[in-house]
Amino acid sequence: MVGAGVGGLATAIGLRRAGWTVTVLERRSRLERYGTAFGLHPTAQAALDRLGLGEALRARAVRYRSARIRRPDGKVLAALPLERVERKAGRPELLISRPYLIDALLAEPDRLGGTRIVYGQRLTDPDGLGADLVVGADGINSAVRTARFGTASGPRPVGAVAWIGIAGYETGVYGETWGAGRFFGMTPVEPGRTNWYATVPEAAAAAAATPDAAAAQLRAAFAGWHEPVPQVLADTDPATWIRYELRHLHPALPAFVDGVGRTALVGDAAHAMTPNLGQGACTALLDAEALARAVAAHGRAALPAALRAYDGERRRSAQRVAFGSRHLHRFMTARRPALRDALLGLLPG
Numbered sequence: 415m416v417g418a419g420v421g422g423l424a425t426a427i428g429l430r431r432a433g434w435t436v437t438v439l440e441r442r443s444r445l446e447r448y449g450t451a452f453g454l455h456p457t458a459q460a461a462l463d464r465l466g467l468g469e470a471l472r473a474r475a476v477r478y479r480s481a482r483i484r485r486p487d488g489k490v491l492a493a494l495p496l497e498r499v500e501r502k503a504g505r506p507e508l509l510i511s512r513p514y515l516i517d518a519l520l521a522e523p524d525r526l527g528g529t530r531i532v533y534g535q536r537l538t539d540p541d542g543l544g545a546d547l548v549v550g551a552d553g554i555n556s557a558v559r560t561a562r563f564g565t566a567s568g569p570r571p572v573g574a575v576a577w578i579g580i581a582g583y584e585t586g587v588y589g590e591t592w593g594a595g596r597f598f599g600m601t602p603v604e605p606g607r608t609n610w611y612a613t614v615p616e617a618a619a620a621a622a623a624t625p626d627a628a629a630a631q632l633r634a635a636f637a638g639w640h641e642p643v644p645q646v647l648a649d650t651d652p653a654t655w656i657r658y659e660l661r662h663l664h665p666a667l668p669a670f671v672d673g674v675g676r677t678a679l680v681g682d683a684a685h686a687m688t689p690n691l692g693q694g695a696c697t698a699l700l701d702a703e704a705l706a707r708a709v710a711a712h713g714r715a716a717l718p719a720a721l722r723a724y725d726g727e728r729r730r731s732a733q734r735v736a737f738g739s740r741h742l743h744r745f746m747t748a749r750r751p752a753l754r755d756a757l758l759g760l761l762p763g
């Protein structure tokens with residue numbers, strides 16, 4: 415296994431439960447407990463249940479309900495479809511803090527045994543590993559993908575930058591506010607805290623020399639928006655904000671597996687997507703569980719068939735989500751928002 419993010423750790427747990435001995439190589443010297451929150455769709459919750467992690471998840475996750483899409487002046491345009499998701503799936507969308515999810519995933523290999531995580535190991539050549547199966551869970555810049563599938567597909571910027579952070583209080587105002595070319599979101603994450611994220615065009619977010627200069631840029635980009643947007647940006651310490659350049663994998667890969675049963679890709683390595691649908695971690699968890707299940711069902715002697723089954727179950731589905739997220743990004747960041755807002759106004763409020 416290459417990469418100890420959400421996808422790699424979940425795959426390691428699934429393969430270990432299927433009786434494999436797993437070594438995880440992680441380039442970082444330790445897992446940094448950074449990050450804000452992941453949305454967990456009911457399908458990803460079911461995958462965590464099948465990996466034996468459902469209880470750990472429910473112990474700390476919070477329900478995400480009653481969120482609205484607003485204009486910068488605060489007018490509500492539509493409801494996020496959370497109630498609809500809940501009615502259809504029979505369980506609510508959840509939010510969980512990333513550090514807690516990583517901790518829960520890390521605790522499981524300890525409990526199960528038979529999994530070794532080797533930190534400070536940046537993989538460059540999967541051929542040197544001598545493993546029966548190499549799983550590339552090494553994120554959007556995947557070295558496994560490059561080595562085994564070439565460079566035809568690679569990370570592509572979408573011309574926007576995102577910041578994420580946590581406010582030390584509950585705003586009570588949840589959902590997203592969509593302006594011209596930018597948006598701001600707030601969700602619950604844990605009692606007493608609010609998860610926030612902001613996306614602006616790249617031109618409005620030139621790499622700043624200091625956190626204070628970056629903060630000034632971001633605060634200016636959302637000045638005059640309805641409260642508590644400016645308040646959240648004023649109250650949180652810019653040194654704790656995390657900045658991302660938004661990228662996705664393009665073009666979509668023709669396969670997540672090789673034809674000989676030696677390599678599979680999961681998570682961002684296979685289908686990195688923009689965060690607009692909040693499905694990056696969800697799809698990584700679904701990949702992990704599906705791969706481990708396929709390998710368990712086919713047995714070690716039939717790895718090529720197992721990997722084909724995994725590819726058949728996950729590739730189109732994950733790529734559809736990635737495509738949808740990219741298009742939602744365009745819609746959300748329309749430079750002339752009047753038509754977009756009029757369309758939103760037609761949705762149930």
Ligand SMILES: Cc1cc2nc3c(=O)[nH]c(=O)nc-3n(C[C@H](O)[C@H](O)[C@H](O)COP(=O)(O)OP(=O)(O)OC[C@H]3O[C@@H](n4cnc5c(N)ncnc54)[C@H](O)[C@@H]3O)c2cc1C
Pocket residue numbers: 416417418419420421422439440441442451452453454535536537538551552553554555556557576577578611658680681682683687689692693694695696697698
């Ligand atoms: C602003 C923003 C908001 C988001 N919000 C959400 C959300 O609400 N819900 C959601 O589901 N998703 C969200 N995501 C997406 C989510 O963070 C990722 O898509 C998801 O975590 C994918 O996990 P992964 O394990 O595939 O990759 P990663 O988390 O990138 O993990 C890859 C791991 O591999 C390691 N690695 C990389 N290269 C090597 C190498 N050569 N050798 C060894 N190790 C290596 C890295 O250090 C890392 O630990 C968001 C993303 C952004 C940018």
